Structures are given as C-alpha cells and as structure tokens.
Amino acid sequence: MPDKEKLGVFFGCTTVGAPHLLEGLVGFLxxxxxxxxxxxxxxxxxxxxxxxxxxxxxxxHVQRVKKHMVExxxxxxxxxxxxxxxxxxxxxxxxxxxxxxxxxxxxxxxAVELLNQGKIKLKLHKDMKIVYHDPCGIGRRGPGLHQxxxxxxxxxxxxxxxERADKLGTCCGGGGLLRASLPKLAVxxxxxxxxxxxxxxxxxxxxxxxxxxxxxxxxxxxxxxxxGFNVFDLPMFLAENMEEx
Numbered sequence: 001m002p003d004k005e006k007l008g009v010f011f012g013c014t015t016v017g018a019p020h021l022l023e024g025l026v027g028f029l030x031x032x033x034x035x036x037x038x039x040x041x042x043x044x045x046x047x048x049x050x051x052x053x054x055x056x057x058x059x060x061h062v063q064r065v066k067k068h069m070v071e072x073x074x075x076x077x078x079x080x081x082x083x084x085x086x087x088x089x090x091x092x093x094x095x096x097x098x099x100x101x102x103x104x105x106x107x108x109x110x111a112v113e114l115l116n117q118g119k120i121k122l123k124l125h126k127d128m129k130i131v132y133h134d135p136c137g138i139g140r141r142g143p144g145l146h147q148x149x150x151x152x153x154x155x156x157x158x159x160x161x162x163e164r165a166d167k168l169g170t171c172c173g174g175g176g177l178l179r180a181s182l183p184k185l186a187v188x189x190x191x192x193x194x195x196x197x198x199x200x201x202x203x204x205x206x207x208x209x210x211x212x213x214x215x216x217x218x219x220x221x222x223x224x225x226x227x228g229f230n231v232f233d234l235p236m237f238l239a240e241n242m243e244e245x
Contacts, residue, residue, distance in 0.1 A: 007034065007035065008078070010084055012083070012211065024232075025233075025239075028236075031120075031244060045087045047083045059096050062087075066100065079107065080234070081211055083212065106143075108149045109148065122156040123241045124155075129202055131159070131203055131205070136175055137175065139167070157205075162198055164196075192220075194220055207231075210233070214231055
C-alpha cells in the first residue's frame, strides 16, 4: 500500500454490538500491524433505515456518515460487514447520489491483498477442516466474492464444500432485517441451513465473512444436538490463526 494512503476501517453496528466480533477484527488489525483510522464505532451506515423503507431519514443520515468520513481524511476504506459494503458501494451513489471519492473494500479483499503481499502468514493446520458459508451480500447479491475467502482459508486448513455453495449458496436468514424483525424465523433458517448443508461435512468449524451470518449461524447451531459447531467471522478466525513475528 502506498505510504500516503490513509486507511479507514468501518466497524459497523453489528460488529460493535458483539464484543467477540469486535475483538476479532481489532485483534487481526493489531497482529497484522495495520495503521488505520477507526470509523463507525458509534455511527451506523444507514442500511437498516433504507431496508425499513425510511428513505428520507436514510438520506439525512448518510449525509452525516459522509461528513464523518470526509473529516477523517481517509483515502481507502475496509469494512467486514457486507451490508455496510453494499451500502457504501451501491446505496450511497445509486439511492442518494453520493460519491465517497475513495475505494471501499470488503475485509475478504483486504485479507487476500495482505496475504498475497506477504504481510500476513497463517498457521498451517494439516488436520483441520473448515466449511465456508457464502454471505449473500458479497456473494450472490454482491460482487461474487466466492473463491477469494476460500483461497485465504486454504492457506491455513482444508476447505470442504457444502451441498449448496458458491453461486448456489443460500441465505442463513440473518440479513434483510429478518433477524431484527422475526428472530425466531431467522434462527430457524440458520438451523435448517446447517442441517442441510454443513452437518455431514466432517467438521465442526464454520467460517463466514459477515457479522450477521456469524451471529445467526451461531444461534442456529445452538439448537442442533447432533453436533456442536464453532462459527467464526473471517477476521476472528484469521486473528486466532495468524503467525506472529
């Protein structure tokens, strides 16, 4: 990355509201020795307002978000939340005519960049198997980041594929305000997703790249008696499995 770059990291409401997710993301940034400006610790991206139909209120809110970012003086931004990612890349320009003037990356893209540049190295676990859950926001609904997270995880462990994965992957029920409005239905969807796609894959480790998916799959896994599962957001998993100099 250029010396003149000023990187912003937008944490997002869901990550900030879940201490273990926030600890995982910050832990990764610290271990990777990333110099960054923290953003969004007390400021939502505005996507819940937009999804709920409050377009006028969302419009006023995103102006505050833009002001916050301009004042920070960042030249590039990373977020681990697909909802925030799509809001900045699509919602801001398409719904509100707001151009941020800098590149917005999802954490997956950032991790691939760091790994390719040799700035991070992961511990190799020859006997570890991982199944990856494709979030809608950066997969089918977004830019199609399917192989990128798998390539990162493959440098650490064996990645086994679910019955429905990649472009055929289905929603866990955590997004689109479903978890906020109908939490029981959202968790039931996650439970069904795990039973149908992940239960018989010979692993108890599910990694995803979305804080909403992480929380919802964790709750869904808690209702399954056949096997216990450990669900990780990608920053959490990498922070725990990164080689330290």
